[in-house]
Amino acid sequence: MFSRSALRSFASELRWTAPSTISSAPLQQRACLHQTASLMDSQQPQSQSSFTHPESPLSATPRAQDAKPKGIPPSNNFNEATMTPQTRADVPIAKQPVEPTFTSPLKVTKSMLSQLPHLAGQKPHYVVAQLHARPYLLTEGDHLRLPFLMPKVKAGDILRFNRASAVGSRDFTMKGTPTIDERIYECRVRVTGVDSEPLRIKEKTKRRQRHVKHATSKHRYTLMRVMDVRVKTPEELLAEGAVIVEDGEDASVIEPRS
Amino acid sequence: MAFFRITLLRSAIGLPRRSTDVLKALGLKKRMATVFHAVSPSVAGQIMKVKELVQVEECQYRLTKQEVHLERKPDPGYYLEKSSSEQRGDTSL
């Protein structure tokens, strides 16, 4: 008994000492690798780089997610600032159908502000609204039958569509990068009811069996009517506290129809 | 503490048993599955065994499964401005 424990302690000692002896050995190999790595850090070709490797910077994928993703305050007993999403129920508020709260004022470029009256004055407008990243081309008065049943809405509810990839009129189009700021336009939709398809019956058979199982499905779809699609005029935007900035790269642009 | 973010892009069907076992050891069970492992020579050696099948990034934090899912989840694109019950309250006033 005693001897075994003594042996075990000796073995564990060996285990502890072993890595240190090993780790001191491959220093030569490290020197070999070091050159390529320093090349990568500087991201520039060095003149004395080894001829086994090319002069161009190595193609290692850049480090991602250096900062932990930060969210906006919580919704339903899931505190985003402190907790990380663990289960399928933990969805940050930005990805829920909740009215957004804005922290910074709307930024409008000068060129867009100068062209906005042309677009705003020309009715009717159309909007390419993105619902769950799927585009719907809508105009005022349209009847819309969604290909799914929208949860937690009843007939008579008024919804706002706030992701649009394009808003336009007959002659002008404002394109988003990838979406337009939702404070520039208004797209209101009223839920009119729920549609349902005829019952579908699919016969499920297995080989060498007479029994036939009938699988049924009956999907329901939300019906909507577009109440208004409107682009705000520059005066309205400024009254709501928009800030005018110089033209940038990634701003939405209004293009006349070619 | 840095982590490898490993995504299985190609399946190991028909490859030697060793590659399948390495994927199992890494925790990659199906295509497009993503796992996180701390940066260490042993994990690097495992990835080298299946380097043709996976995509690797280095990242600072270990994300949960839900966080990986949320990266792909699009915005709903709508919100409820006024519910029908609120409107009825307005009209009665």
Next chain:
Amino acid sequence: MFKSTQALFGGLLWKTPWRLSSPQKARQRKRLRSVDRVVDTLGAALERNGQTSKAITRWYAEMPREEEMLPKDKYTLFDKKEKSYRKSIHKLPKWTRVSQRVNPPGF
């Protein structure tokens, strides 16, 4: 109008083209680059930690990168049975999922 072809006489006849098409070659280059990228990511991450790995050091020492490889090595491999000692790489079993970069010197 019976024309004696191998397919009509033998019944089942599968044919594989003897060379790669240009999109196949483009995808092969893409795969080579993606393997390079994985190895570079591993090497860079370990270097930041001050560690090395034998597999990666050996890879850097022995294997050419995609841009250093000759077209001959990218798309063909050594075969002693061929007259030209080379056959197209798509004859290699599981060729899209294995690394085959170096060939015997002189061939």
